Amino acid sequence: MPKYYDELDAVLRALADPTRRAIVERLAKSPAVVSELAEPFSMALPSLMQHLRVLENAGLVTSQKHGRVRTVSLRPGSLDVLHLWLGEQRTPAERHADRLGIHPIRTTPKEI
Amino acid sequence: MPKYYDELDAVLRALADPTRRAIVERLAKSPAVVSELAEPFSMALPSLMQHLRVLENAGLVTSQKHGRVRTVSLRPGSLDVLHLWLGEQRTPAERHADRLGIHPIRTTPKEI
């Protein structure tokens, strides 16, 4: 069990939800205020706020309130932990391919 | 909504669970049979099998049965979709740092 276990767990749980992923995608472009974030979703505000709380608890997002407006932004580097974990889950075959600089072939095709 | 949306969703849902992540970590080393996979977990077999089904449905894992033994292996390249998505969620600051080859500084420190 690696040291970043809890952080990774929180991050993956947070990203497992499509709404939260959409929020992250939106914030990757630029910070936004809550009402701005809420607009594309047909969802009551409290529901969206809950998602923001999950993202914030996972460390993916920060926010600060100025007056009555809360601005939310993606926390740079917060996805590194996932990147790190991903790097460790390469199969021996993939590691071998890495060393040769080969793009590995998928066992079963699946268009992306 | 990108084309790999459904695949990504399935993969992230699957990886959101610690047991399933542990299975993936184990399989990254080498394929294994079900009873071998089950051993480290204090969990009834059917519960573990359910996790395997989730991983298989997400395309992260394949398995084949020879006689009464089922061998499970990690599907090479199945994590690419996550890698791809991750690459797109870089903040403008991070993109800038990429171009300069700089390792970005975390907004809030958090040891990994």
Add this chain to the structure above:
DNA sequence: GCCATACTTAGGTATGTGCCTAAGTATTAT
């Protein structure tokens, strides 16, 4: 001061998820 705005808090519901036990089925060993 008064009202609109921008969240926030406090509940409540419905579905999903992770786990279990009990009872199969198929395959291999004796």
Add this chain to the structure above:
DNA sequence: ATAATACTTAGGCACATACCTAAGTATGGC
């Protein structure tokens, strides 16, 4: 043939999660 092994299927239970509505609480504009 009998029995042990290696899953599999079926069903159930408890808690988590994603939503909702209704009713706050600040803050800013008039």
